[in-house]
Amino acid sequence: MATLTMPVEEVKKVQEQEALITGAEAIAIACKLANVDVVTAYPIRPYDTVMQYMSQLVADGEMDCEFIVAESENSQFEIVKHASVCGARVFCGSSGIGWMYAMEVLTVTPALRVPMVCLVGNRALDDPGAFGVEHNDALAVRDLGWLLNWVDTAQEAFDTALISYRVAEDRRMFVPCAISCDGAFLTHSQALVKIPTAEQVKKFLPRYNRGDLLLHPDNLISVAPQANEDWVMEIRRQNYAVTEHACDVIREVYAEFEKTFGRKYGNPFFEEYMTDDAEVVLFGMGTLSTPVKVAIRKLREQGKKVGFVRLRWFRPFASAEIAKCLERFRAVGVIDRDLSLGAPDLSGVVATEVRSAMYANAKNRPPVLDFICGLGGREVTVPDVEKMTDIVFQAANGKSQPLTQWIGLRG
Amino acid sequence: MTTTFVEEKPTQNLEPFKGVKKVPYEEYFTSGHRTCEGCESAQIMRLMAKAAGPRTIVLGATGCMYVANTSYYSTVWGVPWMHTQLGAGGSSALGTAAALRVLMRKGVLKDEPINVIAFCGDGGGADMGLSAISATMTHPDYNLLILLYDNEEYGNTDIQISGTSPYGVNTSFSTPGKVKRIMHHRWKKNVAPLILAGHPTCKYVGTISTSYPLQAMNNIRKALSIGGPTFIHCLNPCPKGWDFDPYIAFELGELAVNTGIWPLYEVENGKLKLHGKTEQIANGRFKRLPVRDYLLKQGRFAHFTEEDIAFFQSKVDEMWEKWLVPGVIPLQKDLEG
Numbered sequence: 001m002a003t004l005t006m007p008v009e010e011v012k013k014v015q016e017q018e019a020l021i022t023g024a025e026a027i028a029i030a031c032k033l034a035n036v037d038v039v040t041a042y043p044i045r046p047y048d049t050v051m052q053y054m055s056q057l058v059a060d061g062e063m064d065c066e067f068i069v070a071e072s073e074n075s076q077f078e079i080v081k082h083a084s085v086c087g088a089r090v091f092c093g094s095s096g097i098g099w100m101y102a103m104e105v106l107t108v109t110p111a112l113r114v115p116m117v118c119l120v121g122n123r124a125l126d127d128p129g130a131f132g133v134e135h136n137d138a139l140a141v142r143d144l145g146w147l148l149n150w151v152d153t154a155q156e157a158f159d160t161a162l163i164s165y166r167v168a169e170d171r172r173m174f175v176p177c178a179i180s181c182d183g184a185f186l187t188h189s190q191a192l193v194k195i196p197t198a199e200q201v202k203k204f205l206p207r208y209n210r211g212d213l214l215l216h217p218d219n220l221i222s223v224a225p226q227a228n229e230d231w232v233m234e235i236r237r238q239n240y241a242v243t244e245h246a247c248d249v250i251r252e253v254y255a256e257f258e259k260t261f262g263r264k265y266g267n268p269f270f271e272e273y274m275t276d277d278a279e280v281v282l283f284g285m286g287t288l289s290t291p292v293k294v295a296i297r298k299l300r301e302q303g304k305k306v307g308f309v310r311l312r313w314f315r316p317f318a319s320a321e322i323a324k325c326l327e328r329f330r331a332v333g334v335i336d337r338d339l340s341l342g343a344p345d346l347s348g349v350v351a352t353e354v355r356s357a358m359y360a361n362a363k364n365r366p367p368v369l370d371f372i373c374g375l376g377g378r379e380v381t382v383p384d385v386e387k388m389t390d391i392v393f394q395a396a397n398g399k400s401q402p403l404t405q406w407i408g409l410r411g
Numbered sequence: 412m413t414t415t416f417v418e419e420k421p422t423q424n425l426e427p428f429k430g431v432k433k434v435p436y437e438e439y440f441t442s443g444h445r446t447c448e449g450c451e452s453a454q455i456m457r458l459m460a461k462a463a464g465p466r467t468i469v470l471g472a473t474g475c476m477y478v479a480n481t482s483y484y485s486t487v488w489g490v491p492w493m494h495t496q497l498g499a500g501g502s503s504a505l506g507t508a509a510a511l512r513v514l515m516r517k518g519v520l521k522d523e524p525i526n527v528i529a530f531c532g533d534g535g536g537a538d539m540g541l542s543a544i545s546a547t548m549t550h551p552d553y554n555l556l557i558l559l560y561d562n563e564e565y566g567n568t569d570i571q572i573s574g575t576s577p578y579g580v581n582t583s584f585s586t587p588g589k590v591k592r593i594m595h596h597r598w599k600k601n602v603a604p605l606i607l608a609g610h611p612t613c614k615y616v617g618t619i620s621t622s623y624p625l626q627a628m629n630n631i632r633k634a635l636s637i638g639g640p641t642f643i644h645c646l647n648p649c650p651k652g653w654d655f656d657p658y659i660a661f662e663l664g665e666l667a668v669n670t671g672i673w674p675l676y677e678v679e680n681g682k683l684k685l686h687g688k689t690e691q692i693a694n695g696r697f698k699r700l701p702v703r704d705y706l707l708k709q710g711r712f713a714h715f716t717e718e719d720i721a722f723f724q725s726k727v728d729e730m731w732e733k734w735l736v737p738g739v740i741p742l743q744k745d746l747e748g
Contacts, residue, residue: 035517037510037513037514037517038506038509038510038513064513064516064517065513066509066510066512066513068505068509068550070502070543070546071542071543071545071546074498074499074502074543075499075501075502075505075542075546078495078496078499078502078503078506078543079502079503079506079509080506081506082470082495082499082502082503082504082505082506082507082510083506083507083509083510084510085493085507085510086468086506086507086510086511086514087510087514087520088510088513088514104496104498105496105499108496207519215468215491215493215507216468216491216520216525217465217466217467217490217491217525220489220490220491221491222481222486222488222491222492222493223492223493223494224494225481225482225483225484225494226477226478226481226482226483226494227482227483228483230483231483231484
């Protein structure tokens with residue numbers, strides 16, 4: 001049984017505290033401070049450790065919420081969907097194939113404009129049954145209206161949980177948001193996290209207000225009626241409108257976050273590492289940033305000017321900003337911890353998105369190579385990164401390279 | 412004193428309507444739907460809403476009573492209503508009740524008893540949604556009612572077999588052919604006993620019929636007043652799928668009871684009470700009518716031979732002659748000793 005590593009009294013103190021906690025624990029504490037109303041759990045590794053922490057918080061009287069253990073992921077997400085429509089701030093989560101079992105609800109939740117925040121502890125999809133990280137679970141909802149972000153550290157997980165609530169519950173949005181944490185590498189790894197006070201969080205996150213969409217006897221509405229070709233297109237267009245201003249809302253919320261907590265994230269959509277003088281860059285999401293950054297420091301000692309861009313928000317995909325960032329390099333190597341079987345050039349999901357963004361938005365279009373790497377929880381190693389960097393440099397120097405390559409595959 | 416950690420929340424105290432003339436005029440399931448003439452499923456929606464009254468939230472799983480009642484830009488509902496997915500009847504009620512409870516506790520919503528009802532058809536209740544309903548029936552903390560309206564078919568998708576379709580029925584997935592006359596050879600799922608036997612937390616399980624509207628409404632009112640999760644199963648003749656003249660919809664509901672095919676009963680805090688003709692059948696005061704009288708009024712059984720009718724009759728006889736609790740619990744009596 002997991003226990004909180006941080007004593008309860010400390011959380012209560014008025015001062016911002018530092019605690020050594022895992023990514024999952026960070027999100028549990030964020031939910032507590034966000035005064036979440038309804039939480040639903042169902043076991044699947046590795047996301048479920050967040051629910052172990054959460055149940056302990058409830059048992060200890062630290063958190064006041066309805067903590068419901070569902071009988072399947074489908075019900076888990078249905079319960080919070082309906083609770084959210086009744087005005088409750090909700091939290092939920094899953095991993096891998098469990099997330100896919102909830103797919104029906106994952107489809108209707110954004111379509112109905114219902115905010116919720118959940119944790120996806122990224123896990124390879126069956127078969128074969130595997131516990132390790134792959135990004136295809138969360139990416140499966142990329143066309144449905146979900147906000148999708150990937151975090152890298154426990155601190156970022158904590159902060160992003162608060163930010164995600166603020167964005168998802170913004171009246172201009174009212175859509176669900178999934179925080180992706182790489183299974184094991186982040187969900188179960190400890191790091192020091194700065195934890196603000198409940199007062200600060202309350203200031204940043206006012207109570208979720210469903211307004212005239214609240215399902216309550218005082219507000220006589222019918223929600224989600226049946227429509228056909230007469231109205232569906234107009235309804236879809238309203239949901240599409242959310243994506244038109246999603247980037248602006250996210251920028252606003254990050255500015256507000258910085259003002260409240262004093263922590264600065266720069267560009268909300270991606271993090272740049274040693275890109276100022278870089279000739280080529282690698283591009284990826286999640287915890288692979290650790291080996292990539294180590295490798296980059298090593299390569300720089302050898303005089304190789306390589307940088308790294310880590311994508312935080314996959315949905316919305318800030319295409320103009322991403323293109324503007326990447327057009328300055330001689331070549332780009334995208335690391336895909338996912339598959340998109342049969343996709344253009346047999347590339348992964350992220351590379352395909354980057355190429356699409358570059359084609360329309362970039363003034364200069366460097367080669368964008370794709371590396372399929374780190375599947376099923378396989379570690380992305382420093383030698384892997386060195387190898388990928390070499391290939392990207394060769395492409396930058398005009399030597400033709402396959403658009404998609406597998407890295408770290410057994411001989 | 413034992414601490415149970417269950418905080419019971421008060422319900423509305425809905426006294427039974429004392430006679431048809433005492434039933435209020437107000438309708439909360441009103442005009443604007445496009446259900447068929449003689450649709451008994453629409454009838455139970457109307458009775459349900461009337462019985463529950465205005466301080467109610469209704470959740471409706473996908474099915475006829477979603478598609479035909481709530482076409483975009485029109486709604487029949489005079490209480491707040493929301494669609495839920497086919498398998499989510501149980502979860503929708505649970506999530507709604509959970510939100511009301513926590514938001515009242517935190518002072519966000521006014522603390523008052525609000526009825527939460529989720530309805531689902533037999534596809535949503537007896538097939539796909541059974542798992543979630545079962546889980547919901549184990550939660551002692553939430554006041555809610557699941558109402559299964561049973562027209563014994565997937566009626567909204569061109570009439571197909573469901574888990575509650577009767578033996579031998581002709582549907583678009585079980586049309587008699589040149590070699591096989593009977594394509595559906597499964598017996599109807601006995602849903603109410605499944606819920607009552609498997610979920611000791613559930614304080615009220617009942618079966619109702621729209622042919623007995625006053626009793627149906629009063630059972631609904633009792634289920635909403637008793638507290639915790641409750642379950643009601645209603646048989647609803649469907650002119651489209653059962654292939655009969657809408658004029659006899661009401662009569663078919665009565666025949667289902669009088670032939671012993673559809674027993675009416677309730678289980679309140681573990682105590683079984685049979686109702687009306689069902690009670691008379693059980694006590695030998697009323698002789699069950701032959702199932703033939705019921706079956707042959709419906710086009711869906713038109714392909715039945717004498718042999719098929721005899722088999723159907725023998726299975727119904729078994730319910731009353733061999734079951735441990737006649738018409739309800741399908742354990743064989745001779746298992747007792």
